[in-house]
Amino acid sequence: PADVVPQAPEDPLFGLMRAYKADQSKDKIDLGIGAYRDNNAKPWVLPVVRKADDIIHNDPNLDHEYLPIAGLASFTSKAREIFLGAASPALKDERVTSVQTISGTGAVHLGALFLAKFYKGNRTIYFSNPTWANHKQIFDNVALPTATYPYFDKKTKGLDFEGMKKALQDAPERSIILLHACAHNPTGVDPTEAQWREIASIMRQKSHFPFFDSAYQGFASGDLERDAGAVRHFVEQGFELLVAQSFAKNFGLYGERAGCLHFVTAPGPSAKEDTARIASQLAILQRSEISNPPIYGARIVSTVLNDDKLFAEWRDNLREMSGRIKDMRQALRSKLEALGTPGTWNHITDQIGMFSFTGLSEQQVLKLRDEFHVYMTKNGRISMAGLNTSNVDYFAKAVDKVVRE
Numbered sequence: 163p164a165d166v167v168p169q170a171p172e173d174p175l176f177g178l179m180r181a182y183k184a185d186q187s188k189d190k191i192d193l194g195i196g197a198y199r200d201n202n203a204k205p206w207v208l209p210v211v212r213k214a215d216d217i218i219h220n221d222p223n224l225d226h227e228y229l230p231i232a233g234l235a236s237f238t239s240k241a242r243e244i245f246l247g248a249a250s251p252a253l254k255d256e257r258v259t260s261v262q263t264i265s266g267t268g269a270v271h272l273g274a275l276f277l278a279k280f281y282k283g284n285r286t287i288y289f290s291n292p293t294w295a296n297h298k299q300i301f302d303n304v305a306l307p308t309a310t311y312p313y314f315d316k317k318t319k320g321l322d323f324e325g326m327k328k329a330l331q332d333a334p335e336r337s338i339i340l341l342h343a344c345a346h347n348p349t350g351v352d353p354t355e356a357q358w359r360e361i362a363s364i365m366r367q368k369s370h371f372p373f374f375d376s377a378y379q380g381f382a383s384g385d386l387e388r389d390a391g392a393v394r395h396f397v398e399q400g401f402e403l404l405v406a407q408s409f410a411k412n413f414g415l416y417g418e419r420a421g422c423l424h425f426v427t428a429p430g431p432s433a434k435e436d437t438a439r440i441a442s443q444l445a446i447l448q449r450s451e452i453s454n455p456p457i458y459g460a461r462i463v464s465t466v467l468n469d470d471k472l473f474a475e476w477r478d479n480l481r482e483m484s485g486r487i488k489d490m491r492q493a494l495r496s497k498l499e500a501l502g503t504p505g506t507w508n509h510i511t512d513q514i515g516m517f518s519f520t521g522l523s524e525q526q527v528l529k530l531r532d533e534f535h536v537y538m539t540k541n542g543r544i545s546m547a548g549l550n551t552s553n554v555d556y557f558a559k560a561v562d563k564v565v566r567e
């Protein structure tokens with residue numbers, strides 16, 4: 163069949179990475195890929211991960227056997243505690259089921275596959291415009307129809323809350339709504355607490371099904387509780403929902419593919435039994451897709467989450483990453499304002515998490531690449547983690563030049 167397979171386009175993000183690597187300039191800056199870099203532009207192995215690594219390597223009882231189909235239980239049970247809160251009634255009622263997945267991407271995929279097989283409401287899944295570039299192709303792959311709701315307001319570079327609310331109202335009852343739990347990718351724009359409450363209330367009225375994508379808990383604000391606030395509010399409101407949880411960013415375990423998919427059943431007399439049936443079906447899907455998940459990343463996370471001292475140290479590591487990013491937001495904004503760069507720049511510090519939607523046009527982005535060796539996606543998104551005290555000045559000056567041209 164080889165001759166009937168058409169050439170697919172290269173993934174734009176990975177193409178960008180290749181171009182960056184090939185660039186010989188000493189000034190080059192990578193603001194494309196969504197991975198944390200320290201102030202020397204180097205990947206950062208979290209100190210707490212190094213400690214967990216040592217513990218694992220020195221444990222004579224660990225082997226390389228298969229994990230169970232649903233993964234490492236000491237990992238998945240703590241993973242759900244960190245977004246629900248240990249005292250959550252959902253945990254006490256045993257109405258949460260969890261499956262270890264191939265990081266966040268695998269969790270989104272498994273959730274999508276589950277919905278494609280069992281969801282009986284309006285089977286269209288609505289996601290924000292824009293959203294993480296992979297969402298649409300993941301849902302296309304399981305043949306779930308997709309639609310978008312307005313999200314980013316180009317004028318304010320903030321949330322188009324009225325547009326979003328109207329779309330949620332207008333969507334047929336029992337639609338599936340994909341929500342970013344915090345640190346929206348690619349915009350960095352999150353609803354406020356009050357806005358989340360309104361979103362939940364509309365979704366309640368319309369009996370929509372929330373599917374949370376949580377890729378940045380603790381990485382966004384440095385506070386695990388705060389970054390889980392939206393999901394917790396929905397759970398308190400009694401929704402049944404899915405959460406796709408990634409440990410790539412908040413543990414710096416990108417390549418280890420540690421993640422979970424959680425299904426929270428609504429409270430009620432049959433909730434525990436319903437949850438057990440859902441678990442049995444998720445196990446069958448998992449078995450047919452990957453048999454059982456990879457062990458190493460889950461062991462690292464489990465070692466940290468199950469030890470009070472290491473857990474506290476992880477929180478410090480999270481604050482260090484999120485703090486450095488916040489400092490870079492502040493530095494970039496102040497430099498642009500000091501240069502008098504045309505436009506407003508408050509959105510750089512209003513936005514949160516790994517990314518900022520700068521508002522730069524595609525033409526300006528290409529100029530930054532060709533003339534200044536700065537690599538970012540064509541939609542004007544920058545990864546804040548690519549900035550540091552040595553290059554933020556150069557970047558601000560480059561932006562200033564292309565905006566003025």
Ligand code: PMP
Binds near residue numbers: 196266270342375408
């Ligand atoms: N969802 C969102 C919104 C993301 O930004 C990411 C990471 N770029 C993911 C999911 C999944 O990442 P991973 O599979 O590496 O956990």
